[in-house]
Amino acid sequence: MSIADRREKEKQELRDKILHAAGKLFRKEGYEKVSVRKIANAIDYSVGTIYLYFKNKDDIFFALHEEGFNMLYEKMIQAIPIAHPVERLREMGRQYMAFAYEFPETYELMFIQSAPMNIIEERMGKPAEDVMPPEKWVAVMRSFGMLYQTVQECIDQGYFKTGDVNLTTFAIWSSVHGMASLRICKRLEKLFPSHLNATLISDTINMLLVQYQK
Amino acid sequence: MSIADRREKEKQELRDKILHAAGKLFRKEGYEKVSVRKIANAIDYSVGTIYLYFKNKDDIFFALHEEGFNMLYEKMIQAIPIAHPVERLREMGRQYMAFAYEFPETYELMFIQSAPMNIIEERMGKPAEDVMPPEKWVAVMRSFGMLYQTVQECIDQGYFKTGDVNLTTFAIWSSVHGMASLRICKRLEKLFPSHLNATLISDTINMLLVQYQK
DNA sequence: TGCTTTTACTGAACATTGTTCATTTACTTT
DNA sequence: AAAGTAAATGAACAATGTTCAGTAAAAGCA
Numbered sequence: 055m056s057i058a059d060r061r062e063k064e065k066q067e068l069r070d071k072i073l074h075a076a077g078k079l080f081r082k083e084g085y086e087k088v089s090v091r092k093i094a095n096a097i098d099y100s101v102g103t104i105y106l107y108f109k110n111k112d113d114i115f116f117a118l119h120e121e122g123f124n125m126l127y128e129k130m131i132q133a134i135p136i137a138h139p140v141e142r143l144r145e146m147g148r149q150y151m152a153f154a155y156e157f158p159e160t161y162e163l164m165f166i167q168s169a170p171m172n173i174i175e176e177r178m179g180k181p182a183e184d185v186m187p188p189e190k191w192v193a194v195m196r197s198f199g200m201l202y203q204t205v206q207e208c209i210d211q212g213y214f215k216t217g218d219v220n221l222t223t224f225a226i227w228s229s230v231h232g233m234a235s236l237r238i239c240k241r242l243e244k245l246f247p248s249h250l251n252a253t254l255i256s257d258t259i260n261m262l263l264v265q266y267q268k
Numbered sequence: 269m270s271i272a273d274r275r276e277k278e279k280q281e282l283r284d285k286i287l288h289a290a291g292k293l294f295r296k297e298g299y300e301k302v303s304v305r306k307i308a309n310a311i312d313y314s315v316g317t318i319y320l321y322f323k324n325k326d327d328i329f330f331a332l333h334e335e336g337f338n339m340l341y342e343k344m345i346q347a348i349p350i351a352h353p354v355e356r357l358r359e360m361g362r363q364y365m366a367f368a369y370e371f372p373e374t375y376e377l378m379f380i381q382s383a384p385m386n387i388i389e390e391r392m393g394k395p396a397e398d399v400m401p402p403e404k405w406v407a408v409m410r411s412f413g414m415l416y417q418t419v420q421e422c423i424d425q426g427y428f429k430t431g432d433v434n435l436t437t438f439a440i441w442s443s444v445h446g447m448a449s450l451r452i453c454k455r456l457e458k459l460f461p462s463h464l465n466a467t468l469i470s471d472t473i474n475m476l477l478v479q480y481q482k
Numbered sequence: 483t484g485c486t487t488t489t490a491c492t493g494a495a496c497a498t499t500g501t502t503c504a505t506t507t508a509c510t511t512t
Numbered sequence: 513a514a515a516g517t518a519a520a521t522g523a524a525c526a527a528t529g530t531t532c533a534g535t536a537a538a539a540g541c542a
């Protein structure tokens with residue numbers, strides 16, 4: 055079965071090549087601006103070939119979406135060794151923001167771009183697996199679970215005033231995502247010219263954590 | 269000068285008609301999905317006419333952007349009569365979220381859509397007025413100023429633990445915007461199925477305010 | 483009123499977009 | 513070497529944002 059294996063490997067490699075080229079282009083020019091033709095040209099294949107490996111442009115989106123969550127997770131696990139849950143949470147916030155700053159286009163793909171997310175509600179009548187394959191969500195759940203668990207620890211060990219994990223997790227995530235997305239969507243320049251002062255974000259994270267602590 | 273005046277009025281009316289049709293379509297189908305042709309068809313004019321009233325699609329965007337901020341301001345002034353600054357802030361948060369829920373596409377236009385915002389940095393070399401006419405920002409500054417001032421009052425009257433207005437304003441806005449944008453960008457369904465429970469948002473607002481208070 | 487100039491509007495045309503599919507090319511198997 | 517299979521192609525389609533030579537209507541002037 056060596057030949058079939060090699061063919062399979064080659065297919066996988068081309069798939070990765072497409073994904074890599076698409077990711078590079080998306081990051082440079084943004085999701086909407088990149089055409090499927092541009093991706094094909096970048097790797098010297100024809101348009102049709104892309105459609106042999108991905109159902110459509112949204113499909114490429116979701117593949118990169120997953121890859122993005124794996125990248126984010128890689129950043130966030132750096133906080134795991136920190137024993138103190140509040141300090142771990144702070145470091146997770148820093149890593150999260152660092153990720154958003156380092157890969158704004160990837161972040162946009164993961165949390166902001168809504169167009170491809172619409173297929174979820176468009177396919178309401180269709181079979182459940184078509185709506186959104188569960189295996190594509192393990193990377194998401196892993197990162198989110200880490201946040202959830204750390205908030206839980208903060209509460210359990212009595213560092214937080216609130217007792218509701220869901221609410222607190224949601225509030226913290228919203229705050230940090232809000233900062234990231236306002237910056238990425240270019241809404242800060244006019245209102246906070248001092249955002250060039252890199253401490254605005256980290257100062258805000260610190261302040262937020264102070265608020266929650268007992 | 270009556271004829272010239274009438275002509276001017278008619279021009280203004282058609283401009284408003286285009287804007288109204290575009291806004292309606294954007295709200296129903298989203299900014300990207302709506303073509304300039306669709307807008308033209310909706311009001312029974314030809315494509316070219318649109319370009320006599322707006323430089324391009326982004327220009328329509330910015331006109332609606334301004335309109336959106338006026339709508340938001342109309343919602344937010346309902347909180348003005350409330351004397352207690354913390355309660356006023358809470359009501360402002362509620363109104364802000366109500367606006368985001370009621371006009372998600374408009375909200376997306378105002379705070380999320382980044383494509384048209386790029387022209388700001390694309391026109392870095394050009395004259396300052398071309399970059400972003402200041403009169404288009406009065407509506408923005410008015411709403412933002414109201415938030416800023418209320419936070420200032422909370423601090424002045426000793427209701428808040430923090431003393432930094434900028435940081436606190438930014439943190440509060442980020443939190444609320446984070447909630448709004450996560451919902452609008454369809455990122456909650458999978459992680460917080462209970463978001464159907466309409467209290468998640470208002471509960472979070474309440475919790476947030478408790479954190480900041482002394 | 484008739485003629486000219488200005489203004490408003492049109493829609494065909496252009497380059498690009500996402501997507502499809504009959505055809506061609508390359509490789510495996512017999 | 514021939515037959516069969518899988519992979520890659522690129523012309524074609526409908527729809528996009530934008531432009532511009534041409535048309536129609538209104539205004540100004542005689």
